[in-house]
Amino acid sequence: MTRFSHFARILAVALVAGLALVAGHGATLAGDPSEDELRDLILKKKSRAPTSAPQDDPAAAAAAAEYQRILKAIVSKPTRALSTQEVDWAGEQAKKSEASADLTINFEFNSATLAPSAIPVLVKLAHVLTDPQAKGAVFMIAGHTDGKGSDAYNQSLSERRAETIKRFLVESFKLPPESLFAIGFGRKQLKDTNNPFADENRRVQVVNLGVRQ
DSSP: OOHHHHHHHHHHHHHHHHHHHHHHTSOOOTTSOOHHHHHIIIIISOOOOOOOOOTTOHHHHHHHHHHHHHHHHHHTSOGGGOOHHHHHHHHHHHHHOSSEEEEOOOBSTTSSSBOGGGHHHHHHHHHHHTSGGGTTEEEEEEEEOOSOSOHHHHHHHHHHHHHHHHHHHHHHHOOOGGGEEEEEOTTTTOSOTTOTTOGGGSEEEEEEEEEOO
């Protein structure tokens, strides 16, 4: 099956799922935020992103300018073209942001192919990202794995899965490509460090990086 036909099939499922969500007023999968909760988490909470600063505060203005420089650079690059410094920067944003949400988005086994059960979650996410409150903002789509397997394997898998989600949102819901930034962290940022194999470590994190100037 080609990528186009796969996405076309999933989009058909997504349209049905979207109708079901509307009819059910925010039906959710277990362990995932509802659409309203997701909107609160990544839109209504204040991002720490220094996207602007008073002109009478040179230090804050310089920090905001540097933030914008890095943000513009990473959005314009494929995941595998990012420098070590840019990956580290993105990792810090993922760890410290309050405007962030973890989602369970299922894929086929050992694959970056979306599973049908992922569709209701992606429909919720698409509704939130097309909300007027999201206009102009950049959102990081970060893939995380559990602790099984090698660093290299998990890193590659997390990157490919994040890229699949970005591509699906852009192609199926017409989100601007420049509003989404895909990156993988593999097993570097375990949510449950005491249990590296815990299911909650396998997640997709959506982070509001603020408005790009």
